[in-house]
Amino acid sequence: MIDLLEYAVNIARELGASFAEARGEDSESTRIEVRDRVTKAISYGRIKGISVRVLYNGAWGFSATSILSKDSIKKAVIEAYKVAKKASEKVREPVRIIELPSVKDEVHSDVLVNPADVDPSEKVKDILELHNIAFSLGKEVLKTIRTDYMDMMVIDYYVSSEDRCIVQERCITWIRSWATGKLGAIMAVAREELGSTKGYVIFKKWSQERIAKRLLDIIKGQLEATTPKGGSFPAVLGPNVVGTFVHEAFGHLAEADLALSGSAIVDKIGKKIASDYVTIVDDPTIPDGFGTFKYDHEGVETRVAVLIEKGVVKGLMHNRETAARINATPTGNARAESYDVMPLIRMRNTIMEKGDYTVDELFEGIKFGYYLKSFRGGQANLDGTFQVGIQEAYEIVNGEVGRPVRNMSISGNTLETLMKVDAVAKDFELDYGRCGKGQMAFVSSGGPHVRVKSILVGGRS
Amino acid sequence: MNEVEILDVGKRVVDMSLKEGASEAEVYVCKVSRKSIVMYMGSIKMSQSVSENGIGIRAIVGRRVGFVYANQLNDLDRLISKAVAVARTSREDENWKGLPEPSEIPHVNGIYVKRLEEVTLEELVLKMYEGMRIMGEYKEIVPVAGEIRVDCLERAIVNSNGIELRSKETYSVAYLEVVARSKGYTTPVCLDMAFERTSIPNMEHIARSVCKKAVSCLKPERAISGKMPVILSPIALDELMEYTLCEAINAENVYHGRSYYVGKIGENVANENLTLEDNGILEGGFFTNKFDDEGVPHSKTLIIDRGILRSYIADTYYGRLLGMRSTGNATRIGGYKSLPKISPTNLVLRMPTEELDEIIHDVREGLLVEHVEGAHSSNPESGEFSVVAAPAWIVRNGELVATKRVMLSGNFYDILNRFELMSKEVRQVGHLIAGYVKISEVNVVA
Numbered sequence: 001m002i003d004l005l006e007y008a009v010n011i012a013r014e015l016g017a018s019f020a021e022a023r024g025e026d027s028e029s030t031r032i033e034v035r036d037r038v039t040k041a042i043s044y045g046r047i048k049g050i051s052v053r054v055l056y057n058g059a060w061g062f063s064a065t066s067i068l069s070k071d072s073i074k075k076a077v078i079e080a081y082k083v084a085k086k087a088s089e090k091v092r093e094p095v096r097i098i099e100l101p102s103v104k105d106e107v108h109s110d111v112l113v114n115p116a117d118v119d120p121s122e123k124v125k126d127i128l129e130l131h132n133i134a135f136s137l138g139k140e141v142l143k144t145i146r147t148d149y150m151d152m153m154v155i156d157y158y159v160s161s162e163d164r165c166i167v168q169e170r171c172i173t174w175i176r177s178w179a180t181g182k183l184g185a186i187m188a189v190a191r192e193e194l195g196s197t198k199g200y201v202i203f204k205k206w207s208q209e210r211i212a213k214r215l216l217d218i219i220k221g222q223l224e225a226t227t228p229k230g231g232s233f234p235a236v237l238g239p240n241v242v243g244t245f246v247h248e249a250f251g252h253l254a255e256a257d258l259a260l261s262g263s264a265i266v267d268k269i270g271k272k273i274a275s276d277y278v279t280i281v282d283d284p285t286i287p288d289g290f291g292t293f294k295y296d297h298e299g300v301e302t303r304v305a306v307l308i309e310k311g312v313v314k315g316l317m318h319n320r321e322t323a324a325r326i327n328a329t330p331t332g333n334a335r336a337e338s339y340d341v342m343p344l345i346r347m348r349n350t351i352m353e354k355g356d357y358t359v360d361e362l363f364e365g366i367k368f369g370y371y372l373k374s375f376r377g378g379q380a381n382l383d384g385t386f387q388v389g390i391q392e393a394y395e396i397v398n399g400e401v402g403r404p405v406r407n408m409s410i411s412g413n414t415l416e417t418l419m420k421v422d423a424v425a426k427d428f429e430l431d432y433g434r435c436g437k438g439q440m441a442f443v444s445s446g447g448p449h450v451r452v453k454s455i456l457v458g459g460r461s
Numbered sequence: 462m463n464e465v466e467i468l469d470v471g472k473r474v475v476d477m478s479l480k481e482g483a484s485e486a487e488v489y490v491c492k493v494s495r496k497s498i499v500m501y502m503g504s505i506k507m508s509q510s511v512s513e514n515g516i517g518i519r520a521i522v523g524r525r526v527g528f529v530y531a532n533q534l535n536d537l538d539r540l541i542s543k544a545v546a547v548a549r550t551s552r553e554d555e556n557w558k559g560l561p562e563p564s565e566i567p568h569v570n571g572i573y574v575k576r577l578e579e580v581t582l583e584e585l586v587l588k589m590y591e592g593m594r595i596m597g598e599y600k601e602i603v604p605v606a607g608e609i610r611v612d613c614l615e616r617a618i619v620n621s622n623g624i625e626l627r628s629k630e631t632y633s634v635a636y637l638e639v640v641a642r643s644k645g646y647t648t649p650v651c652l653d654m655a656f657e658r659t660s661i662p663n664m665e666h667i668a669r670s671v672c673k674k675a676v677s678c679l680k681p682e683r684a685i686s687g688k689m690p691v692i693l694s695p696i697a698l699d700e701l702m703e704y705t706l707c708e709a710i711n712a713e714n715v716y717h718g719r720s721y722y723v724g725k726i727g728e729n730v731a732n733e734n735l736t737l738e739d740n741g742i743l744e745g746g747f748f749t750n751k752f753d754d755e756g757v758p759h760s761k762t763l764i765i766d767r768g769i770l771r772s773y774i775a776d777t778y779y780g781r782l783l784g785m786r787s788t789g790n791a792t793r794i795g796g797y798k799s800l801p802k803i804s805p806t807n808l809v810l811r812m813p814t815e816e817l818d819e820i821i822h823d824v825r826e827g828l829l830v831e832h833v834e835g836a837h838s839s840n841p842e843s844g845e846f847s848v849v850a851a852p853a854w855i856v857r858n859g860e861l862v863a864t865k866r867v868m869l870s871g872n873f874y875d876i877l878n879r880f881e882l883m884s885k886e887v888r889q890v891g892h893l894i895a896g897y898v899k900i901s902e903v904n905v906v907a
Contacts, residue, residue: 039552044543045798046531049513061582062509066532072512083498083508083582090590092504121550261502340511 058094291348355424
């Protein structure tokens with residue numbers, strides 16, 4: 001593979017490209033879908049391919065092929081070069097990029113059990129066990145359960161005209177379960193999404209029993225829950241809600257491509273936008289995080305992107321191009337879903353840093369408020385507003401966690417909400433999920449328990 | 462690799478799968494070339510071409526179905542044994558009644574042209590420049606985004622029942638999005654697009670149309686709320702239909718009881734003026750082809766005939782479950798990486814027509830809607846929708862006046878009874894071929 005990539009980069013160099021990079025992918029993946037103890041679908045896929053990206057006079061050309069012959073690669077490079085040249089004739093703002101020193105590196109994945117070596121029948125058996133346990137523990141309430149499972153083992157190859165040559169392995173194992181419960185006329189929905197980068201160890205990390213209990217707890221809570229009062233209340237957010245908030249509501253605003261095209265924080269760098277308790281980073285080094293890797297898909301060494309430090313905006317998440325545009329250090333946030341698409345700025349492990357409080361201290365002194373433990377889904381807009389649905393919430397009455405609350409959502413303005421954070425606990429949890437931005441990326445997010453002076457709570461009928 | 466070879470690969474893999482222990486096998490082999498130019502904020506942001514081979518194998522052991530895919534056509538031994546292993550791991554599907562049988566394939570025109578297969582990215586850049594030049598002529602216009610895309614697909618479908626088919630197809634799609642800005646006011650994003658099979662869309666035409674639309678959105682007035690006649694553009698109608706009607710006519714949803722049209726064949730479901738046909742062999746249609754993605758011939762299916770529901774659309778599997786033939790609507794949305802699913806081809810809407818100007822002229826107080834947001838939140842089972850209409854214009858005594866975002870809500874299956882008139886000029890937008898449609902009454906919240 002490396003020979004072919006070097007061949008591609010050399011052709012681009014000879015043609016006169018100012019910069020050229022070639023990426024290769026060799027991956028194997030398995031997907032399984034199980035509904036109510038019935039295996040609905042299993043598929044296996046194997047993908048191999050090469051792409052080349054060429055910069056000429058401030059314009060990009062990109063070409064990809066699955067046909068791994070020198071002829072086909074040469075054709076791809078020439079095509080990318082020619083179109084870059086054509087597009088450069090009318091370029092409004094020529095692209096500049098950060099160039100890096102030469103490097104040769106091989107990064108092996110720390111996978112414990114390679115999922116490609118595990119027979120699909122074993123994976124199916126493990127998922128069926130989850131369903132069996134869920135139905136036996138939840139016979140009174142559980143109506144349906146669906147589990148989607150995916151694993152992939154990928155080798156990424158990278159060669160650039162800067163004489164960088166990188167081979168990096170990565171492994172993703174991911175499951176998501178949706179369960180619905182019903183009691184009388186009340187419906188309840190619970191979801192749980194889990195993952196690992198260490199291979200087929202997912203049910204060792206979380207036993208089937210633990211996952212089933214978790215789903216049923218959420219369902220049972222909703223079934224006996226009251227509905228929320230609308231209005232602004234003090235709230236304690238659990239790590240899962242903090243992670244979602246940090247990713248959805250704040251993180252996207254700090255992706256440099258979106259920020260520079262006018263997100264709510266474009267003119268806030270160096271300014272205080274959150275309370276002193278708030279430090280938010282996108283950290284590619286957290287053990288077993290979906291966004292933990294040494295090099296990104298532009299062959300850049302990943303580094304921690306400090307987004308907010310003690311309330312002040314410190315920086316953005318960059319690729320080579322946005323870093324050059326505002327003279328920042330590239331953070332290694334360029335990720336591509338597969339070899340045949342150009343990398344985009346994506347989050348990795350986006351977290352709020354821990355504070356000094358114990359979790360109990362956060363609840364003290366709240367006469368009436370809400371404890372928002374885990375999220376269902378959410379969306380955020382470029383203008384800085386957000387709406388997050390909560391699947392597991394409780395009342396807080398006189399400093400104690402009280403009755404469960406269902407159909408709850410929180411909304412508001414992201415920056416105003418960050419200003420209202422008045423205590424951050426010293427616990428920490430990391431979650432696993434996927435993020436869509438035209439391409440799908442596996443990301444982690446997380447944080448400690450956090451208290452907000454007031455947050456707008458709305459019910460959902 | 463040429464066409465003959467992909468068919469040969471298919472035949473060989475079917476044979477090998479049977480030898481490996483499969484009782485039936487189906488192979489989809491393709492050769493894809495995709496070229497695209499993306500414009501963002503007035504500059505060309507991405508120019509890319511991808512050429513890829515792909516193979517998807519459905520191996521069946523008894524009534525167990527396995528699926529595997531790869532984008533390399535060598536090392537097929539390993540893939541085939543994986544396919545059979547996956548099939549053996551899969552559940553026994555008591556509804557499995559076998560792969561489709563061969564049948565006569567229709568002759569269709571206008572699905573491929575060499576000129577599109579051979580188009581270069583540089584030519585597409587020049588086309589995009591044409592659009593950008595027109596946008597530059599309007600001082601209020603800010604280009605937001607746009608894309609020109611040309612795909613060439615060669616596909617072969619071979620199965621162990623004797624289906625051996627191949628086809629070569631070209632597709633081209635383009636869209637442009639702009640806003641107009643004047644005196645501190647920015648209009649909603651205006652969008653226009655075109656879908657072609659044998660030529661590249663005319664970018665000057667799209668640019669002019671979208672710029673004129675955006676400029677006419679300036680100086681908005683406040684709309685009033687209430688029930689009123691609404692004229693939907695084909696773009697808005699396609700968006701609403703995708704998440705409602707298209708789900709209701711899908712045999713998979715009908716079988717699982719998730720369709721509003723369960724048990725309604727022969728019943729009145731729309732205005733008696735309205736006829737809807739799924740026509741997969743329509744000359745010039747964007748989704749026209751000789752056969753679908755499991756090798757069943759494309760056909761013409763009358764879905765609603767003068768208001769009466771006549772048929773669903775189906776693939777082989779769900780067709781059999783509902784006691785109907787496949788209508789040739791099996792589609793692999795993800796190409797070789799996916800199994801066939803039911804999807805419409807070209808949905809042709811027929812209604813009494815008038816010139817759009819006349820339709821507008823006859824409305825005293827109503828709304829004209831070009832585009833809706835949030836159609837995906839519609840409830841396909843009940844038909845309820847609540848969307849933001851933007852851009853939209855108030856129709857006041859037959860004249861158009863720009864307005865800001867308004868909400869439209871209602872039940873799509875209900876309003877089909879109130880589809881009154883359609884403009885004479887029709888076009889294809891996604892799966893839909895229709896004109897502007899006047900609906901006698903929709904709930905508007907300003």
